[in-house]
Amino acid sequence: MNYMFLIVIIVVMFGMMFWQSKKAKQQQAERQDFRANLQPGTEVITIGGVIGKVVSVDTEYEEIVIDSEGSQIRFGFNAISREYVRPAYVHDDEVDENGNPLSTDSTDEDQAAQEPIEGEIEAAQTETEQKNS
Template sequence: MPGNIIMIVFLVAMIAMMWWQSKKAKQQQQEKQDFRANLQPGTEIITIGGIIGKVVSVDVQYEEIIIDSEGSPIRFSFNAISREYVRPAYVSDDEVDENGNPLPVDDDEAQTPIDQAIEAAETPAETETDSSK
């Protein structure tokens, strides 16, 4: 009896996981179809082969797209379009420490004690009043 209950629970869990995976796959497929259907000229895209270019024209009837990659127009089917291309942020190795954290900015004014900063701010004002006499 306890073995049967465990088997039923396991079977129900497997069916639920398969249903959830199927639903998730359908949602992703619908999102891709919507993206491809709404492509406009000028959008930067990347193909499944890694080619990056701007959309020149979209032919919905034949499900083809023409992109311009560095002056070379290339025709692809809608299925070859992976996603919209977003250039990754670049951070130089000189701007981060060994853990990838940003290095502090050397700003002399930010490190000046408050008393010296006040004196420095008052000094030019005093010289202007002395010269006007």
């Protein structure tokens, strides 16, 4: 019984090692493909947080030159983290206190549909008064 449990644990450990190794190789291939296809004009971010546009790529020495607000900086390929995508700006007036977006598609017709009709309220009140008497 104890040997069977030990064998199962060893098989699970080898399975996890194989899966992680496969995933790491896939990520490495994606990074190499990204770096190989870098073209001037692509906006990138480095592992240090520098954001800029690619000016030139030197595949022989694995170097890349980035222009960041007028300053040109040379980096190694390994310093490039990913392509930079600027997040969308959301004004504070467009979200509630929890950061959830406010509904912007409400119209006057929707608001009118939410308001109760006075005649219905009076009829409901008289019905409840008659039941209580």
